[in-house]
Amino acid sequence: MNYFQGLNETTELLWKKLEAWGDQFVLILPNIFLAVLLLIITFKLAGLVRDWTGKFMNRFAHSRALVNLILTLLYTGILLVGFFFALSILKLDRVVVSLLAGVGVVGIALGFAFKDIAANFMAGVIIAVRRPFRVGDMIETNDYFGTIQRISLRTMDIRQTTGETVHLPNKTVFEKPLTNFSVYGTRRIDVEVGISYAEDLEHVQQVVTEALQDVKNRVKTRDIEVMYDAFGDSSINFKARFWVSYSRQVDYVSAKSDAIIRIKKAFDANDILIPFPIRTLDFGIKGGEKLSEELQQLGESFKANFIAGTSKKTED
Structure with a gap:
């Protein structure tokens, strides 16, 4: 008897909890509808803004990689704004604050973990904006000499005159001296x-x-x-x-x-002479004495020894 009574009490408690949730769901149903509608409008608006901005920038921008970067950042930024407004409509402001804090922490951690990649990326953005060189230019940098084949936001590809392709990080190109042989033609x-x-x-x-x-x-x-x-x-x-x-x-x-x-x-x-290299060797002095005199003495000594040896053989 006590068992069935406890089961009934548990069932009634669970049912009351579900009814409370149902009542709350009915109350926030308009907010859910508004949040979903806002997200749909945000996606449509982000796509339209991206397409319109892309057509406008393609008329003036010379770097396709930089245009794609700006369009991606613009599209993502609009989506994030719409997403945060949707959470606010659902009265989830604390979730918004927690997400922003989490994004900041993750951003700092990723910045330290991928600082070299970030440095190459920022150097690529600066190169794309300033455009000190372009694809097809003949350049020399970091002891490499060749033609630029490709410029991305992370690396630059140089085809050397001997046929090899070198992938140089943008940070290296940005920090080191660079000679552009094609800029004036x-x-x-x-x-x-x-x-x-x-x-x-x-x-x-x-x-x-x-x-x-x-x-x-x-x-x-x-x-x-x-x-x-x-x-x-x-x-x-x-x-x-x-x-x-x-x-x-x-x-x-x-x-x-x-x-x-x-x-x-x-x-x-025109009988104009290109001379061969000429070297004059001076043996005039050796050890403080003239070499010619030393050679003369050596020759006389050799002659005397030769005569003495011949005379001795004749006597024998």
Whole structure:
């Protein structure tokens, strides 16, 4: 009897609890409807804002990666705002505060854990905004020389002139010096040459200038310069300088090769000598005495010994 009485009391208590929950659910049902409706509107609004902003930015922005980053952040931000408003409608303000605090803690932890990735990411954003170089430019940085193939928000891909592709972190590229050879579309070539001391220097300048007039890809609007800069051991040295159009490394290499060929042919046609290296060895002094005198004494000693040995054999 007591068993059935306890079971009835438990059932009545559970039923009352369910009725209370049902009453509360009915009371908050309009709020749930409003929260769901707000989330639907938020998703639609976020999509429309993202699409409209994307069409606008694509007209002016040059970095697709940066545009995608901004659109993603904008879309996510609108969704978070709508989500927090929905929680507020359901009177879950404490949950909102707890979520914000949790997001802050998680953000700090992730910042310390992935600081290198974050640094590369921020460097990629700055590079995308400032655009100091673009895909196709010929650059040299961090001891790598080649053409930029791809720029992302984390790495930059460089194809070297020997064929290898190097993936450089944006942080490394951002912090180290970088030389961009393609920014102006032209490049100067310096050819170093040495001529004999017997040559007429002004005549050599004229011959070299005429020889370089029709070099491959030469910029005709800039003068050819032939400047002497040193007295060498066996030659007078000069540099022939001229400018060429530059978009690929082969433009520079082929123009320099063509210039060397033309200078050599011009020198041969005008009997201008490119001397071989000359070295003069001086054996005049050794140990404070003249080497020639020491050799003479050594020769006389050898001669005397030879004569003495011959005479002894004759006597025997």
